[in-house]
Amino acid sequence: MDTKILLPESEIPRQWYNVVADLPHPPAPPLGPDGNPVGPEALSPLFPMDLILQEVSSQQFIDIPDEVRDIYRLWRPTPLYRAHRLEKALGTDAHIYYKYEGASPAGSHKANTAVAQAYYNKKSGISRLATETGAGQWGSALALACALFELELQVYMVRVSYDQKPYRRSLMESWGAHVASSPSTLTGAGRSVREHDPDSAGSLGIAISEAVEDAASRADTHYSLGSVLNHVLLHQTVIGQEAQKQMAMAGEYPDVVIASCGGGSNFAGIAFPFLRDKLGGRRVRLLAVEPTACPTLTKGRYMYDYGDTAGMTPLLKMYTLGHNFVPPGIHAGGLRYHGDAPLVCQLYDEGLVEARAYPQKPVFEAALLFARSEGILPAPESAHAIRAAIDEATSGAARVILFNLSGHGHFDLSAYDQYLRGELVDYEYPSALVESALAELTSHHFGPRSS
Numbered sequence: 257m258d259t260k261i262l263l264p265e266s267e268i269p270r271q272w273y274n275v276v277a278d279l280p281h282p283p284a285p286p287l288g289p290d291g292n293p294v295g296p297e298a299l300s301p302l303f304p305m306d307l308i309l310q311e312v313s314s315q316q317f318i319d320i321p322d323e324v325r326d327i328y329r330l331w332r333p334t335p336l337y338r339a340h341r342l343e344k345a346l347g348t349d350a351h352i353y354y355k356y357e358g359a360s361p362a363g364s365h366k367a368n369t370a371v372a373q374a375y376y377n378k379k380s381g382i383s384r385l386a387t388e389t390g391a392g393q394w395g396s397a398l399a400l401a402c403a404l405f406e407l408e409l410q411v412y413m414v415r416v417s418y419d420q421k422p423y424r425r426s427l428m429e430s431w432g433a434h435v436a437s438s439p440s441t442l443t444g445a446g447r448s449v450r451e452h453d454p455d456s457a458g459s460l461g462i463a464i465s466e467a468v469e470d471a472a473s474r475a476d477t478h479y480s481l482g483s484v485l486n487h488v489l490l491h492q493t494v495i496g497q498e499a500q501k502q503m504a505m506a507g508e509y510p511d512v513v514i515a516s517c518g519g520g521s522n523f524a525g526i527a528f529p530f531l532r533d534k535l536g537g538r539r540v541r542l543l544a545v546e547p548t549a550c551p552t553l554t555k556g557r558y559m560y561d562y563g564d565t566a567g568m569t570p571l572l573k574m575y576t577l578g579h580n581f582v583p584p585g586i587h588a589g590g591l592r593y594h595g596d597a598p599l600v601c602q603l604y605d606e607g608l609v610e611a612r613a614y615p616q617k618p619v620f621e622a623a624l625l626f627a628r629s630e631g632i633l634p635a636p637e638s639a640h641a642i643r644a645a646i647d648e649a650t651s652g653a654a655r656v657i658l659f660n661l662s663g664h665g666h667f668d669l670s671a672y673d674q675y676l677r678g679e680l681v682d683y684e685y686p687s688a689l690v691e692s693a694l695a696e697l698t699s700h701h702f703g704p705r706s707s
């Protein structure tokens with residue numbers, strides 16, 4: 257039985273899979289401030305037309321441009337591993353497989369969409385991008401992509417991560433990006449938060465407001481988002497398509513496919529190609545895993561809300577903790593977003609995908625067991641999926657398990673340090689924070705509310 261299942265370069269997917277084509281119900285459209293659906297043209301100050309067309313497309317497969325596929329060849333196809341040593345450590349009969357997206361130069365799955373977005377922006381004549389980053393993973397991925405396509409990049413990095421992860425900033429700057437701690441003084445949105453809360457730890461919602469404002473106010477600049485939007489989820493489906501071929505090479509099919517869920521693109525990337533099988537009648541469970549400190553799917557409300565704190569984005573129908581929700585400063589910074597991808601939320605609402613939340617400590621415990629048996633030190637975000645995979649295996653809930661190891665943890669050593677010193681604390685569901693953020697939302701009259 258092989259430990260590492262490799263595909264040849266020729267098996268890098270030639271198309272992205274668009275789940276919209278196969279949904280049981282059409283997706284709820286984004287709404288403008290007047291409560292009416294926004295057309296593609298409303299997005300044109302922020303995104304190139306190729307990406308806008310992907311955002312609204314219902315075509316089942318979309319060709320990957322040769323220029324993008326050429327760069328994918330630097331690290332794709334990524335390996336699929338059978339976790340023999342972890343299985344042994346657990347004493348389980350379950351078969352555990354993981355797809356390793358930490359193989360990209362930026363260290364996570366986020367490079368898959370960063371390269372595509374940089375390519376389409378370059379092609380449209382744009383010379384500069386603005387974006388936000390939480391843990392620094394997305395900023396790093398886009399900095400890499402912008403270096404490869406010779407674009408300028410301004411990154412607004414959530415302050416708690418900027419302070420906790422100085423080496424992520426060094427990595428972005430090494431690839432040529434400019435990095436500001438958010439809330440910053442560079443934008444009106446940042447200045448206004450600092451006025452009200454000088455000690456603000458920042459949040460993805462605030463950093464998005466800053467990046468959107470930056471892009472909207474300059475003709476040479478577009479905005480780029482690392483998760484949540486349909487086109488981002490689309491680009492990530494190279495993961496699941498490769499994994500399907502690799503599982504077939506192993507002669508198995510997963511009972512459950514697991515991934516951590518921040519904005520949802522990582523989960524969608526591995527799960528959506530399998531969801532297509534499921535809609536075709538195959539039995540497979542799809543499990544999204546989130547932190548209890550930011551429990552969007554498991555404790556959020558399904559309604560229209562803004563994607564950012566300042567309310568500059570269109571309203572998206574999603575499970576949300578409220579766009580003013582500032583989650584506790586946990587170490588899985590990539591999972592600290594108040595909402596989730598509308599496509600993932602719709603599928604969760606329809607019962608086609610499952611969700612589960614874990615506190616930090618059991619997640620780090622799983623991370624160390626994994627590092628000590630499989631060798632790879634996982635990103636804290638990815639360790640949420642490991643925790644769930646272990647629990648699925650040891651409870652007997654699943655026999656063949658596939659999870660996405662979305663990134664390595666080489667820039668998260670201060671978090672590991674804290675855990676090893678016994679200083680890491682668990683934030684259970686911060687119900688008071690969520691309630692107050694949601695209370696502000698109910699004063700909006702947008703959209704129907706279910707659950």
Ligand SMILES: *Cc1c(COP(=O)(O)O)cnc(C)c1O
Nearest residue numbers: 393518519520521522590637663
């Ligand atoms: C960003 C990130 C995630 C979460 O990704 P989403 O697509 O936003 O859900 C998971 N793992 C790692 C390593 C990340 O960097």
